[in-house]
Amino acid sequence: MCGITGWVSYEQDLTGARATVAAMTATMTARGPDAGGIWIRGHAALGHRRLAIIDREGGTQPMTVDTPEGAVVLVYSGEAYNFAELRTELQMRGHRFRGRSDTEVVLRGYIEWGEAVAERLTGMWAFAIWDTRDQRLLLMRDPLGIKPLYLMPTHxxxxxxxxxxxxxxxxxxxxxxxxxxxxxxxxxxxxPATSVWEGMRQVEPGTVVTVARDGIRERRYWKLQTAPHTDNLRDTVATVRDLLHDSVRRQLVTDVPLCTLLSGGLDSSAITALAAEQLRPSGEAIRSFTVEFAEQREHFVADEWRSTLDSPFAVEVAAHVGARHSSIVIDAAELAAPHVREAVVGARDLPLGLGDSDSSLYLLSRAVRERSTVALSGESADEIFAGYRWFHDPALRDADTFPWMAAVPAAMSRRTDLLRPDLIRDLDLENYVRDQYRTALAGVDPLPGESALDTRIREVSYLHITRFLRSMLDRKDRMSMAVGLEVRVPFCDHRLIGYLYNVPWSVKAHDHREKSLLRAATAELLPRSVVERAKSHYPIAQDTAYVGALQRRAAELLSADHQALEIMDPAAVRKVATCNAAGVELPDRLGLEQFLDLAVWLDHYRPQLRIT
Incomplete structure (x- = not known):
């Protein structure tokens, strides 16, 4: 995994802009700690930071191929898991390779197939190609948007x-x-298209953006396709099993130490079991890691989102599949440490206020990175296998809004309780959410003749894959890449997601439980306790010492009359900061997290706020 950046200016010669391009590239050092490079010629400059995973000696970037018509240059982030097959095909077409990296396969693939190379790749990636033959820049992003890529048009x-x-x-x-x-x-x-920063946007998942002298154009090469599902239950389960085996098999290819992130839930347990099964013939045992909060070992309190503690199930799975397992234990002092918040906000580039959900993942990733460079994760199983309870609760599923927003209090889904009242009015989030919901639903192609229930399930699935999953993938990418850990997500294989998208509800929820198909496809690999375990969300800290640390820091910022109070309401923040820590409810706690994140963000990025 890597970090890429660049600049195209059709009115300037950028050869004198090396210092600027070097500064842009240096911001990606955490994503690519192993090496860096810059390529500048004429109107284009490309920068790259490398995390060496495959062909550590031969995959240096920016990578160039000289053709009779001119050079083609690539900066690439990600993994093309089918690169071996593509390499063989390209060799048969006359291409000669200098190394064995997937980067070179992608570059040679572009020379052979043009921008259609994107449609041939299976994996997670974002890359840029400067083609000197016609002075064009091409930006391409994987079908699910697993790897991030932003652009800002200039004059x-x-x-x-x-x-x-x-x-x-x-x-x-x-x-x-x-x-x-x-x-x-x-x-x-x-x-999926927007960015919080003015003038900046994302390259949308499954899209090729072409920049030329006459402007910018976009082409969608992949999207969720509506089609009839003709497989019966048995064949559907078999297809899911085959796709999962193939996805995990491909994602075990690496030249560096690899592990899994194992929570003890069905998703991560299935990935760990599949990986262990693939590695067993070679005599290699998969490594696995679980995150724990120190105080929860003895004082865990169940709630509606987390009915059981993760660690015992993770240990059981590891023993069952023969994994070499470790628990990463995090205490309140680590979670609340100022340098951790600064690292999280810096990795996000935004003050999202998700608190220990982000900081614990950052600390887990940092600890895992000391022993592994690549980790497999169970991300996206809930979105594609209907793992969340709002898929199954008609009142939430059929609400006239994003279902996950119907499932949590408005104070959490919109996080405005501690904002200035005049800003709340100007934001008008109720109408914003309504407009976004209508826009998102417009992307769903109906299937003639399907039931009202299947139509709604298709809509809910589409919303999760194109919206909710984006948040989850971005969180995982930012917290892991901030410490140079590559996290792979086998459930995000676009072949699997495209197949499951069309499975009717009677098959997808055939046993009237969450993730019926995943359970059926992997049950034989797992302990019965895990197969029967109910969905448990990512853990959060339950220690009042953590809340107390938030309150103390908030009080300091209130005393200093910090600029964050241009956004947050001082009286509302003070009320939460001075009450008994044990009485702070989660929405108010997230409000404090937002306040503290805003302070870090404003100090570091010094953005111009256009809110009046």
Whole structure:
């Protein structure tokens, strides 16, 4: 995994802009700690930071191939899991390879097939190609948007980068945020095209963006396709099992240490079991890691979101499949440490206020990175196998909004309770959410003749895959890549997701439980206790010492009359900061997290706030 960035200017010669491009590239060092490189010629400059995973000696970037018509240059982030097959096909077509990296396969694939190379790749990736033959830049992103890619059009070209910070390092980029940016930041919607930063947007998943002298155009090469599902239950389970085996098999290819992130839930347990099964013939045992909070070992309190503690199930799974297992134990002091918050906000480029959900993942990733460079995760199983309870609760599923927003209190889904009252009015989040919901639903192609229930399930599935999953993938990418850990997500194979999208509800929920098909496809590999375990969400800290640390820091910022109070209501923040820590409810706690994140963000990024 890597970080990429670049600048195309059709009115300038960028050979004198090396210092600027170097600064843009340096912002990606955490994503690519192993090596860096810059390529500049004429109107284009490309920067790359490398995390070496495959062909550690031969995959140096930017990578160039000289053709009779001119050079083609690539900066690439990600993994093409089918690169071996593509390499063989390209060799048969006359291509000669210098190394054995997937990067070179992607570059040679572009020379052979043009931008249609994107349609041949299976994996997670975002890359940029500067083609000197026609002076065009092509930006391409994987079908699910697992790897991030941002762009900012300029008056004569474009800036791009794996993260906003790379673009913001260029003097042409303004660090400004308006009301629309705050609307995106304070809701749980994750518009796949937008960015909180003014003038900046994302390359959408499954899209090729072409930048030329005459402007910018986009082409969608992959999207969820509505089609009849003709397989019966037995064949559907068999197809899911085959796709999962193939996805995990491909994602075990690496030249560096690999592990799994194992929570003891069905999703991560299935991935760990499948990986262990694949590695067993070679005599290699998979490594696995679980995150725990120190106080919960003895004082765990069940709630509606987490009925059981993860660790005992993870240990049981590891013993069952023969994994070499470790628990990463995190205490309140680590979670609340100022340098951890600074690292999280810096990795996100935004003050999202998700608190220990982000900081614990960051600390887990940092600890795992000391022993492994690649980790497999169970991300996206809930979205594609109907794992969340709101898939199954008609009142939530059929609500006239995003189902996950109907499932949590408004104070959590819109996170406005501690904002200034006038800002709440100006944001008008109720109408913003309503408009976003209508826009998202417009992307669903109906299947003639299907039942009303199947139509709604298709809509809910589409919303999760194109919106909710975007938040989950971005969180996992940012927290792991902040410490140079590559996290692979086998459930995000676009072949699997495209297949499951069309499975009718009677098959998808055939046993009237969450994730019926995943359970049926992997039950024989897992302990019965895990197969029967109910969905348990990612853990959060339950220690009042953590809440107390938030309150103390908030009080300090209140005393200093911090700029964050241009957004947050001082009286509302003070009320939460001074009450008994044991009485702080989760929505108010998240409000404090937002306040503290905002302070870090404003101090570091110094954005211009266009909110009046």
């Amino acid at each position: 004569d070209g474009v800036l791009f980068g794996s993260e906003p910070k790379a673009i913001l390092a260029n003097p042409q980029a303004r660090a400004a945020v308006g009301l629309d940016g705050l609307r995106e930041m304070f809701t749980l919607i994750a518009d």
